[in-house]
Amino acid sequence: xxxxxxxxxxxxxxxxxxxxxxxxxxxxxxxxxxxxxxxxxxxxxxxxxxxxxxxxxxxxxxxxxxxxxxxxxxxxxxxxxxxxxxxxxxxxxxxxxxxxxxxxxxxxxxx
Amino acid sequence: xxxxxxxxxxxxxxxxxxxxxxxxxxxxxxxxxxxxxxxxxxxxxxxxxxxxxxxxxxxxxxxxxxxxxxxxxxxxxxxxxxxxxxxxxxxxxxxxxxxxxxxxxxxxxxxxxxxx
Numbered sequence: 001x002x003x004x005x006x007x008x009x010x011x012x013x014x015x016x017x018x019x020x021x022x023x024x025x026x027x028x029x030x031x032x033x034x035x036x037x038x039x040x041x042x043x044x045x046x047x048x049x050x051x052x053x054x055x056x057x058x059x060x061x062x063x064x065x066x067x068x069x070x071x072x073x074x075x076x077x078x079x080x081x082x083x084x085x086x087x088x089x090x091x092x093x094x095x096x097x098x099x100x101x102x103x104x105x106x107x108x109x110x111x
Numbered sequence: 112x113x114x115x116x117x118x119x120x121x122x123x124x125x126x127x128x129x130x131x132x133x134x135x136x137x138x139x140x141x142x143x144x145x146x147x148x149x150x151x152x153x154x155x156x157x158x159x160x161x162x163x164x165x166x167x168x169x170x171x172x173x174x175x176x177x178x179x180x181x182x183x184x185x186x187x188x189x190x191x192x193x194x195x196x197x198x199x200x201x202x203x204x205x206x207x208x209x210x211x212x213x214x215x216x217x218x219x220x221x222x223x224x225x226x227x
Contacts, residue, residue: 032213043202043218044154051212089154095213098159098167099144104152 002027006090006102013080014110021105023090024072030092033066033073038104039086047088048075080109113137115219117203123225124193132188132222136205143180144216145188146202154202160186161208193226200224 003026013019023033034049050057050064050073057064061080066073073092077084090102116135124130136143145157156170160180171177175193180186190197200223204216 034215036216043220044216045218046215049215091216093213095208098156098170099216100156101146101154 002030002092002094002097002100004090004092004100004102006105008105009103010106010108012108012110015080015082017080019075019077019080019084019107019109021075021088021090021107022072023074023092023102024070025092026071027092027094028068028071029094029096030071032093032095033064034091034093035062035064035075036089036091036101037086038089044089077107080107082109082111085109115203115205115217117201117219117222119222120220121223121225123227125227126195127192129189129191130193130224132190132201132203132224134186134188134203134205134219136184136186136203137207137217138184140205140207140217141183142206142208142213143186144204144206145178145186146204147199148202148221149199157188157201190224193224195226198224198226 005024031052036044037047038044048064061078063076087104087106091099118133141162143160146154158178159167175191178188200221202221203219206216
């Protein structure tokens, strides 16, 4: 099955700083690369995704970059705010098998 | 429109009893997933249904766990002879799998299972 690793496991930043979370995967057939945000006590929700024919995608303060050759993709959050505090999960997908989620990154934004 | 719904939202049961958890996916979504999440932990895949294909049961932790999806819509996860280690939040998700490939998973609110 797919081997998915996420780093770091925890990340603490000051409000206004940037945060970067990296996800590495093993299945070269993965072609869909989403990031999910889970706030405390709530369900995971998609915040950004990218497909394998694109190298970078941006949506306001968040962006995702993909390196298919190296098999990793990263979540970038700029100008962090306290409401960005949550656990973030990556889940590279081939569309042909069950998903393996990364182990999660707990982001804490200090006001 | 209506999102993914799950019932019950909370379930407390005694060790050894059977429980059934229900998931209503978004209408038209062909893919349905069950996950388990223990407190402060990640998402553990349990089972995956895609259209009329045989389900991928590779994540079920033991033969006490089973799931079915009737008519390509509603799904039920059954845990027999519950154990205390089964206590967790059980999340269901659905997605629209089309010719464009995989897409966003929409999660339900989860069922919090507590086994005493």
